Structures are given as structure tokens and as C-alpha cells.
Amino acid sequence: MRILVVDDEESILVPLEFLLKKAGHQVVLARTGEEALEALSRGTFDLMVLDLMLPGMDGFAVLERAKALSQRPKVLVLTARGREADRAKALALGAEAFMAKPFGIQDLLSQVEELAGGR
Structure with a gap:
């Protein structure tokens, strides 16, 4: 599975990248909402792991804009805003x-x- 991980905390990004790659997935990282939308516009992803609290554009705005994509990935929100x-x-x-x-x-x-099983 090709996964886009969107989080501004290195302490989350680095371990997630390691774990997901170890599980056999391709991983692309984005640190802002803008980077996430740019990555989504350049390629197809099966899953986006998305934080809500991002600098600039928040995760809610990313979700809203991603809805318009023809190839929108499934989204797992992973956030401190519980x-x-x-x-x-x-x-x-x-x-x-x-x-x-x-x-x-x-x-x-x-x-x-x-989420991968539902694809």
C-alpha cells in the first residue's frame, strides 16, 4: 500500500515511517497541509494518515480539499485532538x-x- 503520512512532529513522522515501511508499505511524508495536497496532486495514495493540528492549513481543511480529488485515498486521522x-x-x-x-x-x-483490506 502507498501511504501519505501528514504530521508536523518529527517524533511521530520518523517512527511511523519506519513501522509502516517495515510492514511492507511505501511511505511518503508531508509536514504541512500544503505539502499533503501537493503530494496528493502528484500521485495516487491508498491511505493518508493525517494529523489535524498542522501549521498553516489544518487537517480539517486538507480533508475538505481532498474530497474533490478523483483518486482520494482513505483517511486515518491520527491526532491529539481526541x-x-x-x-x-x-x-x-x-x-x-x-x-x-x-x-x-x-x-x-x-x-x-x-483500511487496506477494504480497498
Whole structure:
């Protein structure tokens, strides 16, 4: 699976990249919402792991803009914003799954595999 990971925290990006590559996935990293949309416009992804709290354009705006893409990937929101209202908004904007930080590595990998199975 080709996965776009969008997060501005190196302490999240680096381990996620390592874990997802170890699980056999291709991984592309983006640190801002703008970088994420640029990556989405240049290539096709099966999954986007998206933080909501990004510098500049937030994850909600990325979700909104990604809806217009003909080849929009599935979206797993992975964020420290774990309130019910944030979850509801993300799912309403088209995210398939929502996980709050901190998260368990095995839980994340299981969620990625579950989303991959639906493709």
C-alpha cells in the first residue's frame, strides 16, 4: 500500500515511517497541509494518515480539499485532538477512521491493515 503520512512532529513522522515501511508499505511524508495536497496532486495514495493540528492549513481543511480529488485515498486521522466533536467533524468530512494520540503501535498497524483490506 502507498501511504501519505501528514504530521508536523518529527517524533511521530520518523517512527511511523519506519513501522509502516517495515510492514511492507511505501511511505511518503508531508509536514504541512500544503505539502499533503501537493503530494496528493502528484500521485495516487491508498491511505493518508493525517494529523489535524498542522501549521498553516489544518487537517480539517486538507480533508475538505481532498474530497474533490478523483483518486482520494482513505483517511486515518491520527491526532491529539481526541474530543468527540473533532471525531464527528473528521468523519463527516470523509475520514474513514479516527485515532487519538497517544496511540498503541499495534492498534495503529491493525487499523492500517483493516483500511487496506477494504480497498
